[in-house]
Each structure stands twice: as structure tokens, then as C-alpha cells.
Amino acid sequence: MSNEATLHSQQEVMHGAHDHHDHEHHHEGSFISKYVFSMDHKMIAKQFLITGIVWAIIGAFFSVLFRLQLGFPDATFPWLESILGHWAKGGRISAEAYYALVTMHGTILVFFVLTAGLSGTFSNLLIPLQVGARDMASPFMNCLSYWFFFLASLVMMASLFVQTGPASGGWTMYPPLSALGDASIGSKVGVDLWLTSMALFVVSQLLGGLNYISTLLNMRTKGMAMTKMPLTIWSFFFTAVLGVLSFPVLLSGFILLLMDRHAGTSFYLSDIFIAGKALANEGGSAILYQHLFWFLGHPEVYIIILPAMGMVSEVLAVSARKPIFGYLAMIGSLFAICILAFLVWAHHMFVTGLNPFLGAFFVLLTLLIAVPSAIKVFNWITTIWKGNINFTPASLFSIGFVSTFISGGLTGIWLGNSSIDIHLHDTMFVIAHFHIVMGVSAFFGMFAGIYHWFPKMYGRFMNQTIGYIHFWVTMIGAYLIFWPMHYEGMAGMPRRYYDVSGWASFKQFGGLNEFITIVVILVFAVQLLFVFNFFYSIFKGRKMTTQNPWNATTLEWTTPIHAGHGNWPGEIPEVYRWAYDYSKDGRDFIPQTEPIGPNESAH
Amino acid sequence: MDTMTLEQRKKIHPHKYSLWIAMGSITMMFIGFTSAYIVKRSQANWLAFELPHIFWLSTAIILTSSLTVHLALKQFKERNMQRYKQLITLTAILGVAFAVCQWIGFSQMKNMGLPLNGPVSASFIYVIVGVHMLHVLGGVVALLIMFGRAYRTRVRTYSPVPIEVAATYWHFVDVLWIYLLIFLSIAR
Numbered sequence: 001m002s003n004e005a006t007l008h009s010q011q012e013v014m015h016g017a018h019d020h021h022d023h024e025h026h027h028e029g030s031f032i033s034k035y036v037f038s039m040d041h042k043m044i045a046k047q048f049l050i051t052g053i054v055w056a057i058i059g060a061f062f063s064v065l066f067r068l069q070l071g072f073p074d075a076t077f078p079w080l081e082s083i084l085g086h087w088a089k090g091g092r093i094s095a096e097a098y099y100a101l102v103t104m105h106g107t108i109l110v111f112f113v114l115t116a117g118l119s120g121t122f123s124n125l126l127i128p129l130q131v132g133a134r135d136m137a138s139p140f141m142n143c144l145s146y147w148f149f150f151l152a153s154l155v156m157m158a159s160l161f162v163q164t165g166p167a168s169g170g171w172t173m174y175p176p177l178s179a180l181g182d183a184s185i186g187s188k189v190g191v192d193l194w195l196t197s198m199a200l201f202v203v204s205q206l207l208g209g210l211n212y213i214s215t216l217l218n219m220r221t222k223g224m225a226m227t228k229m230p231l232t233i234w235s236f237f238f239t240a241v242l243g244v245l246s247f248p249v250l251l252s253g254f255i256l257l258l259m260d261r262h263a264g265t266s267f268y269l270s271d272i273f274i275a276g277k278a279l280a281n282e283g284g285s286a287i288l289y290q291h292l293f294w295f296l297g298h299p300e301v302y303i304i305i306l307p308a309m310g311m312v313s314e315v316l317a318v319s320a321r322k323p324i325f326g327y328l329a330m331i332g333s334l335f336a337i338c339i340l341a342f343l344v345w346a347h348h349m350f351v352t353g354l355n356p357f358l359g360a361f362f363v364l365l366t367l368l369i370a371v372p373s374a375i376k377v378f379n380w381i382t383t384i385w386k387g388n389i390n391f392t393p394a395s396l397f398s399i400g401f402v403s404t405f406i407s408g409g410l411t412g413i414w415l416g417n418s419s420i421d422i423h424l425h426d427t428m429f430v431i432a433h434f435h436i437v438m439g440v441s442a443f444f445g446m447f448a449g450i451y452h453w454f455p456k457m458y459g460r461f462m463n464q465t466i467g468y469i470h471f472w473v474t475m476i477g478a479y480l481i482f483w484p485m486h487y488e489g490m491a492g493m494p495r496r497y498y499d500v501s502g503w504a505s506f507k508q509f510g511g512l513n514e515f516i517t518i519v520v521i522l523v524f525a526v527q528l529l530f531v532f533n534f535f536y537s538i539f540k541g542r543k544m545t546t547q548n549p550w551n552a553t554t555l556e557w558t559t560p561i562h563a564g565h566g567n568w569p570g571e572i573p574e575v576y577r578w579a580y581d582y583s584k585d586g587r588d589f590i591p592q593t594e595p596i597g598p599n600e601s602a603h
Numbered sequence: 604m605d606t607m608t609l610e611q612r613k614k615i616h617p618h619k620y621s622l623w624i625a626m627g628s629i630t631m632m633f634i635g636f637t638s639a640y641i642v643k644r645s646q647a648n649w650l651a652f653e654l655p656h657i658f659w660l661s662t663a664i665i666l667t668s669s670l671t672v673h674l675a676l677k678q679f680k681e682r683n684m685q686r687y688k689q690l691i692t693l694t695a696i697l698g699v700a701f702a703v704c705q706w707i708g709f710s711q712m713k714n715m716g717l718p719l720n721g722p723v724s725a726s727f728i729y730v731i732v733g734v735h736m737l738h739v740l741g742g743v744v745a746l747l748i749m750f751g752r753a754y755r756t757r758v759r760t761y762s763p764v765p766i767e768v769a770a771t772y773w774h775f776v777d778v779l780w781i782y783l784l785i786f787l788s789i790a791r
Contacts, residue, residue, distance in 0.1 A: 137617030206628055216618035244624055252734075255638065259730055264720030267643070267727075281647035283723045288639055295635070459708030 002051035037147070040565040044146050045125035046457060049450070051153060052117020053531060059108035064524050066101045069093045071517025073499045087165070095498045096185050099168035102496055103186070104160065106171025107194070107558025112202055114304040114442045116149050119243075120308055122449050123212045123236040125457065127226040129556035132221025132573060134566045136215040141207045148204035152197045167194035172297065175268035175289050179260040182274050192261065195254050202247045202254075227331075230554050230579040231324060234331050235310025238338040239303050246299040246342070253292030258486035260284070283301075287352050293347035299408070301438050302341045305405075307332065309376060310443020312398040315448045316380055316577075318552045319395030319474050320387025321588060323580035334371030340369050345360070349444035350418040351425045359418040366416035373409055377402060388583075392550075393467030399472035400475045401444040407479075411486065418558040426496070429489025432482045438480045440539070447471075450534070455549050459561045460541030463593065466533040470526055477523035484512050519584065553591050554579050578603050604715050616764050619771070626775045628740065633779060637786055641724055644790060650722040651791040654784075655711040658732075660783055661704035665739070668697035669777040670747075676770045680763055688753050691746050691766075694773065698743040705736045727789065737782060739776050745769045 019086025038044060065084075068077065069092075076091035087097035124142065128135055136142045159166040169177040173194065216233055232430075256267040260281075268289045269281035281549045317324040323327040324330065346354055346362040354362075380402045389395060410435040414420050424430060454462050493506045546556035555575070559567050573593040581590040585600060596602055628678070676692035678730060712718075717725035749769055752760060 137621055141621070210621040210624045212626070213624050214617050218615060218617050218620050244628045245631050249635035252632050252635035252639070255730060255734065258725065261717075263726075265726040265730075266720075266723055267639075270630050285643065285645075285646060288642055291642065292635055292639060569729070 011250050024470075026539055028205060037143055039143045041128050041139065041142060042123045042457070042563070042567075044142055045121050047118060047146050048120035048124060049457075051150065052121060053534065054114050055112040055117065055153065056529070057531065057553075059105050059113060060524055060527060062101045062105040062108070064375060064520055065093060066098055066105070067517040069098055069498065069521045070500075071514045073501050076519070079595070084260050096165060096168065098498045099170075099206050099496070100165045100190075101185055103168045103171055104166050104515040107156070107167075107198075108395055109439065110171060110300065110304070111198070113151060115205065115243075115300070116201070116441070117237050118302065118442060118446050118449075119236065119307045119548070120146070120149065120208060121446075122232070122311060122453070123208070123240065125453060126232050126556065127212055127216050127236055128219075129212065129456070130233050130554050130568060130579075131216050131219065131224055131268070132555050132575065134568075134572070136211045137219060138511060141153070142211050145204050145207035145211065147208065148200050150404045152200035152204060155193055155197035155200065160189050162193065163190050164188040164190060166190040168188035170289075172293055173257070174262065174293075175257060175286050176272055180272070180279075182275060186208055190429040192258075194414050195258055195261075199254060202251045205243050205247050209244040210238040210517055212236055213244065215227065218543065221572045221575055226502065227328075228578045230310075230577055231313040231327070231334075232307075232310040233245055234334055235306045235313075238334045242299040242303050243340060244336060246296040249292055250296035253289055253296075256292070257289065263579075271350075272351065287349070290349050290352060292347070292579060294348045295342070297348065299341040300335055300595055301434070304442045305436055305445075306337070306444045308401060308449075309334070311449040311452070312380065312401045313555070314385075314497060315394045315398040316383050317451050317580050317582060318452070318550050319390045319398070320384040320391060321390075321582045323584070324379070324389045325382040325385075325580050326375070327578065327580065327603075329375055330379055333375045336372040337369060340372070344369065347418070347421070350421045356418070363416060363418050367413060369416075370413055373405075377406055377409075393462070393471055394448045394452065396468070396471045396475075397444045397448035397451065400471065401441050402443060403439045404436050406480065408433060408435075408441060412437060423492075424489055427489035427495055428485040428493050428495055431495050432489060435485075436478070436482050438563075440482070444474075447474075447530070452550070453556075454534075454537065454541075455544045456556055456559075458538050460537055461544065461549070462537040462541060463533050470530045470533070474523055474527040477519050477526070480519045483514050484516060486511065548591075551589050553577075553581055553589050555592060558591065558593060618764060618768055622768050622771055623752065626772070629775075630779070633731070633735070633783065636727070636734070637783075637790075640727050640731070640786075641790060642677070643727070646721070648723050652715070652717060652724065653791075654728070654787060655715075657704050657708045657711060658784060661701050661708070662780065664697050664701045665777050665780055668694050668701065669774050670692035671697065673772045676763070676766055679766050684753060688720060691749055691753070695743050695746040695750070698739050698773075702736050702743075703738055705732055708732070724791075731787070732750045732785060734781060735776070740780070741772050742769070742776055745772065 027034055032273050033039075035043065038047070062098075068080075069073075077088075078091040078093050080088040080093060084097060085095055089099075093101070112474070127133070146256060149461070156166075162387070164185050165580065166177065166186070167173065167190040168184070169191070173191070177183050178187055178191050181191075183402070216229070216237055220229070256265075258263040260268050261472045264280075266284035267282040268286050269279065270286075271283040272281060344362055344366045347366045350359055350362075380398075385400070411429070415424060415433055417429060451462055451467055454460070491505060491509070493500055494511060501510060544561050547559070547561060550557070555573060558573050560569060575592045576595045577590065577593055578590055581592075582588070584590055639720060670695045671690050674692050676695060678684075678687040709732075712728065719726055719729045721776060746769060749766055754763070
């Protein structure tokens, strides 16, 4: 196989002068080369996943902290002072700490968990396994991709511990607040660390994305035509394309911001007074940053949701024992979302003084996204329609994904209209919308992926009972947390405010905010239960005894239970059919590796 | 479809494929810069000025270096290793000379009263040209690695892929510079 030849030639390059190993026995490296600087895509996937889990715990814990402030603005919690020190004097989170927590919650969850932790994990794990490749196009670059992410993580983590605190101007880091160190305590060295960390993060994403694309376009096994690939691979493909094209633009925006901060340039700054003193900066435009940021920022939300969509499609078909409904329509709608993603960024900027005439085009393009999204939703529902569903935790989370994607997507149609957005902009309605459609949905997709492919990663199963508790509490909790926020937002309650109890019109939500906070704490506790289940099952979970526990058709289940580097001990299997031959011709499933019989028609 | 994908698999080496995607990615970064430039130019307080003349010299240098790297690739394929080493060394030197010229251009701009923290139109030149310069220097580093490999005695590589990748990247930063020069000359 040419794949094999490629992998071997790379090892030749990597090992340099070392002797050539016998490739029939995949070499067991030292601890360092196996677990730390591993070049095996499966190990790198686990590294991304576990780093993502650590970040998710930190990011979610931050939300618990600021929800305490929102839910109980007058209460004091002495234990807060013992963990946050002077940021929570007397047990009440200070305003500066609150903004820092909100900013870091957004940054961590959007970039470190739902971008690196989600597509980093599953693109790495599934692309070579499902297209039939021994490893990524460049395992070395893949390893670099993780370590750049790790470096970015270290820098971001360090920023939490500096004297003036981390960046706290909101996860979008809008200038002029973020560009002027004197503007606020959260705009000092924290922002420099934030920008450094994000630059490293962009490098990591680009290295990863390049690899994903060239692997899945170039290294598919014999017979694996593009139209025979599982939808997971299609979604990872479009995710990587979005990332490769939009992250560099974000980087250029960050470079200009760094210049404004340190070289005295005025890309984003003009006519600014700080503490009564006029700054020399002239001729800049703060809106310019928003254009550059949202040119990434909007594709970014699809970078988050597309992998979840792909995995949900796969898990739903497997657990309903039915072929995916409208395979080509699924690919077409992924493609349409990918194109539209680049054409709607200004809908984040309706209130910046954008020309209303221009706004109308962005409204139209934004609402157009509803079409491919609806196609996907209908296809998922028709896939499970009258199916013989195995309600595993993975399939429950997939069904939960479809539910939250619908209810969060519908409010997107509200916000996409510039006239309604003027009222709802920067209110809790927006928080409710994007947390349901992007945060919760993407997490559900990720959970579905983890429960479904955990056996492939560790050769053991996760505990089902804890899985069911995890699903139901998270599902109900997510709606209890975010549904009421729609009402708060429609009443005009702003997001990011430290304390809204001073306004009579928002004071009415005092009880509601308390309720939300209590549910947040409960849901957070259940996520910790999931983390426990994850780590416990790695070591003590029920052992996998068959190669293909879910009776799935795809290639990853043809590898040994503990596959070595190179995935298949012998030849890479050849593929003859698409990935969704379930309940066909009286058979429960037909693997992709089985030739099409003489009396059989391809799908 | 199947035979087509099979042939394709043989035709493009994954590293070359990755390089093409990376070049698309770098292009997007400069599209980001230049579109920010266009947006900014249409607003008030835009100061137009002429680019430093030394940028034309640096253009000539980088065009020459594209030629030398092309010849180096040819010599490598014909196994004229001595000529190959000379040519990649020359290319790397030209790359450094290009960066020096850009740097001189910066100091000329400074002397013209257009420092980095001056008018936005000048700041853009510094940033765009500076980031491009870093990409050229990245290419120089790649050539130095090639150079080290060529002098390695224990392992000999006969695969032209690494030098092909480096050469393609080199042509890319060249073309990118031509685009930037034309863009910055026209959109003043």
C-alpha cells in the first residue's frame, strides 16, 4: 500500500541515522516516545482529550463562580476568599475578578475545550482509522500540533496567576479596552499573555488542520471514494477547511492589536481619553478589529459544531440500526454551512453603526443558514424514525444534541434579524441562544463521541448507569439553566453585568437567577461524575471482548482491540461500500470491507 | 472515481499536499491584512506616500533567488550535489539580503518621517512587509536544514521531496511579495 510506504518514509526521516526497524513489529518506544512526545495519532487524540477535560473543569468551575455572584449578589462565601484571595475580599467576588472569570470562561470553553478538545481529539482519532490510513500525513507535525496547544495552555494558565489578573475584556478581546494597558486592570499583562497564548493556539490549529485535510484527501485506503466516507470524516474535513482559512485572519487581527499595545501604532485607536488625558493615537478604527475577529469568530462556531454534527450522524445511524437518511444531502448541507460561514460575520456587528442597507444582506445570508441546518435536523429525525434504537448513553446524547440544536437554532433566526437584534443584542437572550445551540449541543456531540469511541481508545467501556445519570441531569439541567435566560434577555437584562439587582426591572429576576445558579452547581457536580467515570473506566471499566461492540460498519472497528502504531497489523483493508449499510437485505449490518454481492446493489 | 483517487494518492506526496494547504492558509492571513488596509484606506485621515525605492531592489533579489532555488532543484535531481549545495547556499544568502533590504527600507521610511507609530498607512507597511519578511526568513531556515542534510555523511537521502517542498515555498513567498508590492503601489 502506498500509505504504508509513506509512513515508513516518514519514519526514516524522523529516525535519521537509526537502524531501520522491522515494520511487521510495531516498535514499543520508551515511556517518553509512547506517552509524551508520541507520534501515534491515537495517543495524540487522547492527549487532546485529557487536556481538554482539564480545561473544561476549570472553565466550567469559573462559570459556577460567576453564577454565584449573579445568583446571590448580596451573599458572602468566605471559602471564596481562601481560593481567590484578594479577588474575593470578604467572600464576595470583586468586579474585576468577575470580568476575568467571564472572559476566561469564554476563551477556555470556545477555544481550548470545544475547538482543541473536540476536533483535536476526534479528528486525530477517527480520520486515519475511518479512512484506512496508518497515521496522519505528517505524524511529526501532528505531535507539534499538540505541543503547541500545550504551550498555549501553559501560557493561558500562567495568565491566571499574574498579579493584575488574566485578560478580562470579554472573550472577543475588543479594542480599545484590550489595546490600552491603562484602561483597566484586566488590560495589562493578562492581555499580552492571552494574545501570546492564542497565537500559539492558532499555530497548533493550523498544523492540525493541514494534517487532517491532507490525510483524508490523500491517504484513503483502496476503494474509499470520497462518497464512501462516513459523515464524521466529511464533517472533520469541513471543520479543518474552515479553521485553515479563518484562523490566519484572526492571527493578523491579533498582530495588529499587539502592535497597538506595544509599538504605539493606531490601527484600532483614535481620539481616546484616559483619566482626562488625551492619547496621541489618531486615525484608527476599533470596528476594524471586529471585522477581522468575526471573520474568524463566525466560522469558529461552525468549527465547534460541525464535528459534533458528524459524530451525531454516525452514532444515530449505528444506534438506530438504519442507514443515515439523505447522505448526500448531509454532505451538501455541511458544504453550504461551510460557505455561508464566511459570509455572515457582520451579523455580530449590527449595532456598531453598520450601514442598514449592508445589514440587510447579512440578515438574508444569516437566515439562509437555517436551510442546511433544517435539512440536517430532518435527516437526523428521519434516520431514527421507526428505528430499532439502542438507547446507549452515546445515542441519548446524540438525540439530546438534535433537541438542543433545534431549540437553540430557532432563537438564531430571531437574532439573525437586525431589527430584533438591536433590542436583544448583548442581553441574556444571546447568552441563552449560543449556549444552547453551540455550547450544550457541541458538548452533547462530544459526550456522544466519547461514550461511543471510548472502547476504541482504551479497550474498555464506560459505566452505563453513570452515563444515564450524566445524560438526564445534564439534559434537563441545560434547559433549566438556559431556558429562563430567554425571558431575562427579552426583558432587557444585559449580559456581562456584575450586579443587576440595582435596577427595578431586573430585580424581578432575583429568584430566577438564584434558581439558575443552583442548577448550575448541580450540573457541574454531574460533569465531575462523568470525569470520574472517564478516568475510572480507563483502568477499571468493563473490558472489551469483541472488536466491534456496536456492530458498526466503519473501518475503525476492524482494527485490533489494542491497535499498535500503524493501526492494522497486516494489510489495510479494502473498502467496497458506503458506511451505512444497516438493516440491508435482511442483515443487521454489512461492514464496509465486504464486497458487494452479485445480487446486491450498492446503496 | 476509484482509479482516479488511486492515481492521485501516488501523484501527490502528503508533505507537498500539506504545503499547498499551508500556502492557502498564509494567503488568507495576508488577505486579512490587505483587506484591513483597504477598509482603513477608505476612511478619513489616510496619508498616501511613495514606497521606499529599495523595495524594487529587494524585488530583483527575491526574483533572482527564485531562479537559483529552481536551478538547485534541477541540480539535485541530476545528482550534481556540489552545484546543488552552492545554489541553495546562494539562495539562502539572497534570502537574507532580501530581508536586509526590507530592513533598510524601514529605516528609509523612518527618515522620511514615517515611523512605525506614525500614520496608519505607514504602520500597515511595517506590519505587512515585516510579517512577509518573517516568512522569507522561515524559508531561509528551511534551506539551512537542507544544507545540513546535504553535508550529512552517515545518511544520504535521494528523495527530492524535501527540496521540492522548500522550492515551492520559496516561489510562494516570492509571488506573495510581488502581490504585496503591486497591491501597496496601487492602493496607496
